[in-house]
Amino acid sequence: MYPSLFDYAGATSWPQAVQLLQEGGEEAKVLAGGQSLVPMMALRLATPALLIDVNGAGDGEPRRESGRLVVPALTRHATLQRSVVVRDACPILAEAASWIGNIRVRHRGTIGGSVAHADPAGELPCSLVALEGAVRVLGPSGERIIAASNFFQTYFTTALEPGEVVTAVEVPVIASGRGWAFLELIRRVGDFALVEAAALIDLDDAGQCARVRLTVGAVGERPVDLSDEAGAVLQNGSIDEASAAEVGRRASAAVDPPDAVHGSGAYRREMVAVYVRRALLAAAARAGRGGAA
Secondary structure: OOOOOOEEEEOOOHHHHHHHHHHHHHHEEEEOOOOOHHHHHHOOOOOOOEEEEOOOOOOOOOEEEOOEEEEEOOOEHHHHHHOHHHHHHOHHHHHHHOOOOOHHHHHHOEHHHHHHHOOOOOHHHHHHHHOOOEEEEEEOOEEEEEEHHHHEEEOOEEOOOOOOEEEEEEEEOOOOOOEEEEEEEOOOOOOOOOEEEEEEEEEOOOOOEEEEEEEEEOOOOOOEEOHHHHHHHHOOOOOOHHHHHHHHHHHHHHOOOOOEOOEOHHHHHHHHHHHHHHHHHHHHHHHHOOOOO
16 A cells, blocks of 8 residues: 655754644654654555654764763664663663664664654663653753653553654663663564563662662553562562562563453463563673673
8 A cells, every 4th residue: 555645844953843843733743764654654544744754853873961871862773772882871772672673673763763653562662661761852842851651651642742752762871780681572573572571670789689670561551660569579688580480470460461463461461470580580680790781
């Protein structure tokens, strides 16, 4: 199939993109990598009257700013995966990016597009919530910084207001010694995830759990933050097979994934327990050796 007719405009700055969005109203859509929008247009699930190309609106090089990693919206997934800056400052983002689609998708898709699309099975939304990251947006009223936990609202729905566009995401730099892991269950490479688990762990000097962050994705209408449930089991204790399995059981009980083509809801719920346990153990192992991959 072919998309319906549309007008095209190229933005050379983010303020211009905002202006074009205002002029286009509800019939305007932003195009960055196009890995989600273009297939939807081909199937006529999306029929924008105006397509605003933002590839010339900014740069795509991740950078450090005041103890945080800032990733511009136009950063390609492949850049996120390979960037020395990202691997040094926040390696879990690089690991999550390696699971996205296939090599063609990763070379065209952008972090801004992925975040704005808000697919519940998206690797980056799950990681951003675990990292307590934030999304920078620009709109008619200026810039806003929205916590990732508030940005993703439900299926393909975000806190973006009319006329706003994602310009960057930011996350805390992972301190040396902090353990991390991102794991995903897929039927085959390139498929959408059936289950995702993102874990970050800090150990104290005695090797006990000082803090844990845990988010699961692809099993609900948005990423599910299970940090409180994990902390109730692990805080001030050791992370071993038994404690990680207990968190996995609680995580499984806390979600209600729908049936999918490649797995029933019951199967995916069981796999939440498995992947949460594995992610926690992997993150704890990395914490024990200084956070190294």
